[in-house]
Amino acid sequence: MSRIGKKPVPVPQGVTANVDGQTVTAKGPKGELRFVVNDEVLVKMEDGAVAVDPRDQSKLARSKWGMSRTQISNIFSGVKDGFEKRLEITGVGYRAAMQGKNLQLALGFSHDVVYQTPEGITIATPKPTEIVVTGIDKQKVGQVAAEIREYRGPEPYKGKGVRYAGEKIVRKEGKKK
Structure with missing residues (x-):
């Protein structure tokens, strides 16, 4: 029930x-x-x-x-009220910027990743290491945030990558001599 x-x-x-x-x-x-x-x-x-x-x-x-x-x-x-998801970028040289309606991400690849904003969603970058995804459809907002995070998810050794705001990353110990 x-x-x-x-x-x-x-x-x-x-x-x-x-x-x-x-x-x-x-x-x-x-x-x-x-x-x-x-x-x-x-x-x-x-x-x-x-x-x-x-x-x-x-x-x-x-x-x-x-x-x-x-x-x-x-x-x-x-x-x-609408819905909002915040993403944080961690890593040396990792950053995000808006170019028109597209989100340009520098995530340590040999090229910049360009993400096209879907209709009904607004993406803002108040800081180069912060992304704010807003919209009225909760499912769409979560999906867009997950797609952006998927480009470079947080890795367990140094914690570099794109993560949700407040997300805890389980860290692993590096190799020993």
């Missing part, structure tokens, strides 16, 4: 929500998002909140129940 799925999702102040069949649409100050709920789950508006219930007690319906509730909650907070 889903504990998170039982709670209806309240519609925040300044956000208009609409449920049309299996589609939940949210419009707020940051933009508009929509989420199509799986057919195993029923969704309806009740008292200024969106309620989610499983269609039956099958394992599939119960597994989609809590996930659907969380996705709806994420689109509400996305159109109201």
Whole structure:
């Protein structure tokens, strides 16, 4: 039994929500998002909140129940406040800079890595060793941050590379004489 799925999702102040069949649409100050709920789950508006219930007690319906509730909650907070992921770059000569809409990364390769910013995502570099990824879609923001980190993930010996802000790197001991 889903504990998170039982709670209806309240519609925040300044956000208009609409449920049309299996589609939940949210419009707020940051933009508009929509989420199509799986057919195993029923969704309806009740008292200024969106309620989610499983269609039956099958394992599939119960597994989609809590996930659907969380996705709806994420689109509400996305159109109201947006989401942000911060990345830190560690290493001598490693840096990031914006060139127009593209992110240019110097990560110790023989060439600079150029990452094209997808639509709906904003990338900023307040410092040469810091990258801030923002947007209204939580999944897209996380995916972009993961793709940037993938170019040169943090290595365990010196900790050089691109890491999430606050991420702990398990360090290994170097070889001994």
